[in-house]
Amino acid sequence: MPLLEVRNASKSFGAIRALNGVSFAIEPGEVIGLMGDNGAGKSTMVKLIAGNFPPTEGEVVVNGEVCHFHKPIEARAKGIEVVYQDLAIADNLTAAQNVFLGREITKGFWPFKVLHKQAMIDKSAELFAELKSETRPRDLVRKMSGGQRQAVAIARTRLSQARLVLMDEPTAAISVRQVAEVLELIRRLKAQGVAVILISHRMPDVFAVCDRIIVLRRGTKVADKHTNQTSPEEITGLITGAILAA
Amino acid sequence: MQPEQAKTVEAGHAVIGDVSKIKEQSLVQRILASQPFWVTVALMVLVVFMAALEPSFGTVANASNITRNFAPFGIMALGMTVVIITGGIDLSVGSIMGLVGIVAGLFLTWEYPWYVAFAMGLMTGIACGAVNGFFVAYVNMPSFVVTLGMLSIARSLAVVFSGNQMLYKFGPDAPIVKAIGQARWPVQTEGDWIPDWIPQFSSHFWVMVVMALWLGYMLNFRPWGRHLLAIGGNENAARLTGVPVDWIKFQAYVFSAFTAAVASLLLLGYNGSAINAMGQGHELRVIAATVIGGANLMGGAGTAFGAIIGAAFLEVIRNALLMAGIDSNWQGAFVGAFIILAVLLGLQSGGKSVIAATVERIFPRKHR
Numbered sequence: 001m002p003l004l005e006v007r008n009a010s011k012s013f014g015a016i017r018a019l020n021g022v023s024f025a026i027e028p029g030e031v032i033g034l035m036g037d038n039g040a041g042k043s044t045m046v047k048l049i050a051g052n053f054p055p056t057e058g059e060v061v062v063n064g065e066v067c068h069f070h071k072p073i074e075a076r077a078k079g080i081e082v083v084y085q086d087l088a089i090a091d092n093l094t095a096a097q098n099v100f101l102g103r104e105i106t107k108g109f110w111p112f113k114v115l116h117k118q119a120m121i122d123k124s125a126e127l128f129a130e131l132k133s134e135t136r137p138r139d140l141v142r143k144m145s146g147g148q149r150q151a152v153a154i155a156r157t158r159l160s161q162a163r164l165v166l167m168d169e170p171t172a173a174i175s176v177r178q179v180a181e182v183l184e185l186i187r188r189l190k191a192q193g194v195a196v197i198l199i200s201h202r203m204p205d206v207f208a209v210c211d212r213i214i215v216l217r218r219g220t221k222v223a224d225k226h227t228n229q230t231s232p233e234e235i236t237g238l239i240t241g242a243i244l245a246a
Numbered sequence: 247m248q249p250e251q252a253k254t255v256e257a258g259h260a261v262i263g264d265v266s267k268i269k270e271q272s273l274v275q276r277i278l279a280s281q282p283f284w285v286t287v288a289l290m291v292l293v294v295f296m297a298a299l300e301p302s303f304g305t306v307a308n309a310s311n312i313t314r315n316f317a318p319f320g321i322m323a324l325g326m327t328v329v330i331i332t333g334g335i336d337l338s339v340g341s342i343m344g345l346v347g348i349v350a351g352l353f354l355t356w357e358y359p360w361y362v363a364f365a366m367g368l369m370t371g372i373a374c375g376a377v378n379g380f381f382v383a384y385v386n387m388p389s390f391v392v393t394l395g396m397l398s399i400a401r402s403l404a405v406v407f408s409g410n411q412m413l414y415k416f417g418p419d420a421p422i423v424k425a426i427g428q429a430r431w432p433v434q435t436e437g438d439w440i441p442d443w444i445p446q447f448s449s450h451f452w453v454m455v456v457m458a459l460w461l462g463y464m465l466n467f468r469p470w471g472r473h474l475l476a477i478g479g480n481e482n483a484a485r486l487t488g489v490p491v492d493w494i495k496f497q498a499y500v501f502s503a504f505t506a507a508v509a510s511l512l513l514l515g516y517n518g519s520a521i522n523a524m525g526q527g528h529e530l531r532v533i534a535a536t537v538i539g540g541a542n543l544m545g546g547a548g549t550a551f552g553a554i555i556g557a558a559f560l561e562v563i564r565n566a567l568l569m570a571g572i573d574s575n576w577q578g579a580f581v582g583a584f585i586i587l588a589v590l591l592g593l594q595s596g597g598k599s600v601i602a603a604t605v606e607r608i609f610p611r612k613h614r
Contacts (some may be wrong), residue, residue: 073488088486090479092546093472101476102487104469114467156487 001064003028003195004049004080004164009058011044018044020219021058028163031186031196033210033227037239040216042199046166049197050082051075081162085169087153089141095148096124096137099155127155131188133181146174147181154185157194164195171205183209203232215239222246281540282552285588289559296566303569310430310445314516316561317450318509322528323535323553324454324461325505328498330536333478333545334382334389336502338374338396339532343510343525344404346371350511351520352407357417360426367514368507374400375503379496389499397529404522414519427515450512454554457505461550474498478545534581535560538588559584 002025011019019041026032036042048055051069059066062078069075072082089098100120107116124137133151135144141152150170157165167186171179179202186209189196200206206213207227215223215238223230223238223246230246237243277283297304322339329336350367354360374396381392416423429449432440465471473494476484485491506525514520537543538559539552563584564577 072486076488084486086482088480088483090476090483090546092479093476097472097476098483101472101484102489104472106469115469115472 002026002061003030003063005061006045006049007059007061009045009048009055009060011041011048011053012056018219019048019055022216022219022221023058024214024221024224026164026195026197028195029190029193030212031190031198031210033206033213034197034199034216035201035206035213035235035239036216039218040239041219042216043168044219045216046082046168046197046199049075049080049164050166051080076160076162079161079163080166081157081160081164082166082168083150083153083157083170085172087149089149089152091142092140094138094140095128095135095144095152095155096121098141098152099124099127099137099159101156103159123159124155127158130158130192131155131185133185145178147178147185150174150178150182150185154189158189158192162194164197165189166197166199168199169201170198171200171202179205203235206235207232217241280549281588282549282555285538285540285552285555285559289555289562292559292562292566296562296569300566300569303566306443306445308565308569310447310451312558312561312565313445313451314448315565316557317448317454318513319528319532319535319561320454320554320557321450321457321509321512322502322505322532323539323557324457324550325502326532326536327539327541327548327550327553328461328474329389329502330533330541330543331474331478331545331548332495332498333481334495334498335393335533335543336378336499337390337393337529338378338400339502339506340525340528340530341397341400341404342371342374342503342506343513343528344522345374345400345407346507346510347514347520347524348404348408348413348522350514351413351416354416354419354423355413358419360419360422363419363423364511367511368504371503371507371510372500375500376496378503379499382499383492383495393499401522401526404524408520408522410522412519412521416518420518423515424518425515427512427517448516450509450516453508453512457508458550458554461553465550470494475546478542478547531560531581532557534585538585556588559588 005025006023008021008023009019010017010021022041022045034042034045047053049060051072051074054060054068054070060069061067062080067074067078090101093101097120105116105119105123106113107119108114121137128135128137128151131151131154133148135148135151135155141149144152154165170182174182183205186196186198190209198206198210210227212224212226213230213235214221215235217239222244223235225246234243234246238246302308326336326339346367349370350363353363353366378389378393378396381387382389426449430446431449431452432444432446434440434442434444434446465474473484473489476487476489477491477494481491510524513524535556536548536553537556539549539554539556541548541552560581563580567577567580568574
């Protein structure tokens with residue numbers, strides 16, 4: 001049974017049809033590259049899966065259950081997490097504080113319920129070790145590299161035992177070395193059976209980590225190919241419309 | 247291919263760790279890097295210096311006098327710190343003081359019991375804070391504009407309600423109100439067991455201490471404090487991770503107004519009268535105290551201890567200048583200079599000292 005299945009999903013905003021009958025499925029531990037030009041419907045697709053709004057037509061099926069999310073928190077409860085492009089990290093807090101932001105561990109009883117700081121530090125250290133990232137729980141995020149920040153954002157998804165992680169342009173605007181770190185993080189997630197949907201414009205990154213590539217153009221799915229059965233040239237053609245469909 | 251790549255990445259990490267040898271900040275390092283610590287040092291130096299220079303400064307009586315004078319500012323600085331941590335500002339605290347004093351004064355004049363008058367005063371303050379909080383948090387207006395409006399509204403209401411009169415003919419509970427405002431502890435009497443060098447701290451001071459301890463607890467040990475800091479650091483991030491951003495911001499403004507109300511009631515008791523001009527201009531002194539204490543006006547930083555130290559620092563400077571016989575018109579110049587100096591010392595410009603960084607900026611290297 002696929003982890004996530006999108007069946008014939010369409011989404012309209014007034015007269016604008018952002019998605020038009022898109023279907024695909026994703027298995028646990030699979031990494032999918034979602035590609036397309038600006039306005040192709042990638043963001044709408046991400047928001048649909050992340051639970052920002054339900055589809056106008058069609059359905060989103062998680063683990064065989066039809067889900068109509070209206071808020072991201074509902075999707076999160078089903079194990080779907082998003083790593084946002086700007087990472088949604090507070091610079092003035094430490095790595096551990098960011099990982100646990102909004103779901104702090106407390107100890108004691110009301111009204112003396114206090115933060116269990118050591119537990120949060122230990123658990124974050126564990127998550128960073130799992131991701132093989134050189135990130136220390138007590139360091140301020142302000143002083144971290146782009147790769148370490150990604151690790152913090154990804155550790156957050158590990159904390160909630162997410163089964164599907166959506167990553168929106170994680171490799172935009174970071175250095176070459178850090179891109180390698182981020183791709184390695186994606187491989188770690190895959191190794192642990194987490195499915196990843198990678199939204200990216202960077203062809204080499206997509207080909208480096210993805211099992212399958214889905215191309216959207218003007219709200220329609222024009223290709224769904226295994227990475228080893230296609231080429232960057234073909235994908236570019238599909239994105240621009242030089243190749244109509246594959 | 248996969249394992250090989252993983253290996254190189256790990257090797258790369260090892261290299262980074264070996265070269266930089268960055269250690270996690272120890273507690274001592276963190277204290278040394280904090281602005282409240284250096285302001286405390288400066289305060290100590292100033293106190294020792296003044297005590298040596300001016301015998302009347304280092305007296306027990308002056309200590310209880312100074313601590314009472316800055317306590318209302320310290321109390322309000324606690325509220326201001328919470329608002330400033332979220333990245334906002336509350337300009338209305340001085341006016342809320344005035345309004346709360348008048349409302350409580352009116353109820354006392356109408357011969358209501360003191361607790362009714364105090365409760366009405368506190369509720370008035372909280373209502374003002376709720377209005378501020380509603381427009382800032384839920385309507386998404388800039389805090390500067392909303393609280394500037396409240397500054398004007400609350401002062402105007404205070405003048406209207408008071409009929410532009412001083413209120414001092416309080417009912418039967420006047421002695422109780424006065425006792426609250428003028429209470430001291432520990433009380434020094436002839437031949438008691440308390441050593442004479444312990445100042446008789448005012449009720450204002452003790453209220454401030456209790457509130458500061460409470461806020462310190464909230465900021466350091468409760469998720470609420472974390473959320474507050476996260477909102478100031480990256481409001482969008484806090485929202486996306488499920489922090490109730492609007493509700494916490496709303497609470498911040500209510501708390502700030504509440505502190506103003508508490509300060510107002512203590513001063514009302516101390517003076518035994520209410521005037522509608524109470525607290526005029528205090529908002530700026532409170533903001534100054536908060537900023538000197540290390541709160542960042544951009545949000546995301548601030549401590550309860552810093553708020554108290556900032557307020558104490560301003561008062562000690564004021565008192566020292568007075569004792570040194572310097573014309574009181576000079577106070578503003580000194581206080582202003584210290585505000586700029588304190589924030590300057592707290593700045594960190596990418597590892598360089600502030601002075602080096604400034605010189606670099608004014609005279610870029612290629613022109614020297």
